[in-house]
Amino acid sequence: MGKPPLKVQVAPELLELVGAEHQTWRNSLPAEELARYGGKYIATRKKQIVTASESLDDLYRQLEAQGLRGHCLIEYIEEPDAVVIY
Amino acid sequence: MKFIRDWTEFVRPAGGSVWRPTIDLAVGGVKGWELHRFLVDSGADLSMAPYSLFRLLGRSWDEGDKLVLRGISRRKVCLIEGRVHEVDILVVEVGVQLSIPICFARGEVPFLVGREGFFDHFLVSFDQLARKTIFEFVAT
Numbered sequence: 001m002g003k004p005p006l007k008v009q010v011a012p013e014l015l016e017l018v019g020a021e022h023q024t025w026r027n028s029l030p031a032e033e034l035a036r037y038g039g040k041y042i043a044t045r046k047k048q049i050v051t052a053s054e055s056l057d058d059l060y061r062q063l064e065a066q067g068l069r070g071h072c073l074i075e076y077i078e079e080p081d082a083v084v085i086y
Numbered sequence: 087m088k089f090i091r092d093w094t095e096f097v098r099p100a101g102g103s104v105w106r107p108t109i110d111l112a113v114g115g116v117k118g119w120e121l122h123r124f125l126v127d128s129g130a131d132l133s134m135a136p137y138s139l140f141r142l143l144g145r146s147w148d149e150g151d152k153l154v155l156r157g158i159s160r161r162k163v164c165l166i167e168g169r170v171h172e173v174d175i176l177v178v179e180v181g182v183q184l185s186i187p188i189c190f191a192r193g194e195v196p197f198l199v200g201r202e203g204f205f206d207h208f209l210v211s212f213d214q215l216a217r218k219t220i221f222e223f224v225a226t
Contacts (some may be wrong), residue, residue: 003185010181018110020180023092031097034110038140056138060120068162073110074198075123078096085160 017073022047035058038078043072089179093217094123107212107219110169110197114174114183115142121178123196125221128210130200132170133188139197140190155191166191175204180223182207 016022027045040052041059050072053059064072093105094225107126113135120142124133136157140147150169168191169214176183209222 005223006183008176008181008183010176010178011119012180013111014121014176027092027095029095031103033097035116036099051092056136057141066178070118070120073121073123075094 013071017045023075034077037077039077041076043068043076045072045073087182087223089221091179091219091221093219105217109219109221110178111199112176112178114176116144117142120175124197124199125194126210126212127198128133128205128212129198130198132202133186133200133204134143134168134195134198135188135190136195136197137190137192140169140171143171143173149188153189155189155195164196166193168192177208177221177223182223189211 008042014021015070026044034053035080040054041056042052043059043063045068049063050068051059053062056074059074060069063072091107091109094108094180095103095105097103109126110113110121110123110124115206122139127218144169148173152166153213155166155168161225168189170187172185173188174183174185184203184207186199207226209220209224211220211222213220
């Protein structure tokens with residue numbers, strides 16, 4: 001087992017990203033819109049899709065260029081033609 | 087400390103969608119925290135993430151314990167090399183920083199949070215009908 005858990009101060013921007021407002025917006029994105037991003041990583045913040053890329057490295061580069069590294073929620077949208085069983 | 091997360095909708099190839107339990111975890115890299123969405127997989131021993139996330143950590147690949155990953159197929163061509171590294175993660179909702187083992191794989195693998203490290207400190211309950219997951223931090 002690793003180091004014991006630590007209680008830490010969290011940046012307000014991170015709290016906003018996991019907060020109800022952003023999460024509700026994210027979960028309300030229609031399936032048709034999500035399908036447009038199939039096979040890509042998307043970065044979201046302030047209830048917007050900021051950028052998307054097929055490569056996580058490229059997504060980080062784009063966020064870096066926009067001064068948004070560490071200020072977005074990043075997730076992968078599965079390709080619509082892929083059957084994923086976890 | 088307890089919090090509840092709604093599940094995430096995933097689009098299905100033939101139309102429609104499926105809802106799965108997820109959690110957003112901040113991963114500690116050389117440039118600070120990066121927030122990523124992980125599937126919560128109580129059936130997985132270990133957490134998993136792609137190599138591109140590993141590169142954030144600024145570590146040497148070879149320092150990790152080597153692991154061979156196998157998916158549904160038993161064919162050898164489908165085997166992927168992975169390395170297990172201890173990684174700092176932040177559970178943002180409750181401000182708890184943990185160190186958990188994550189198996190990084192060369193190739194595109196999903197972001198999964200498995201039992202080891204994470205479930206040692208959180209009681210996790212799935213509510214399939216309500217499509218919600220309840221996480222309760224347990225100080226051990």
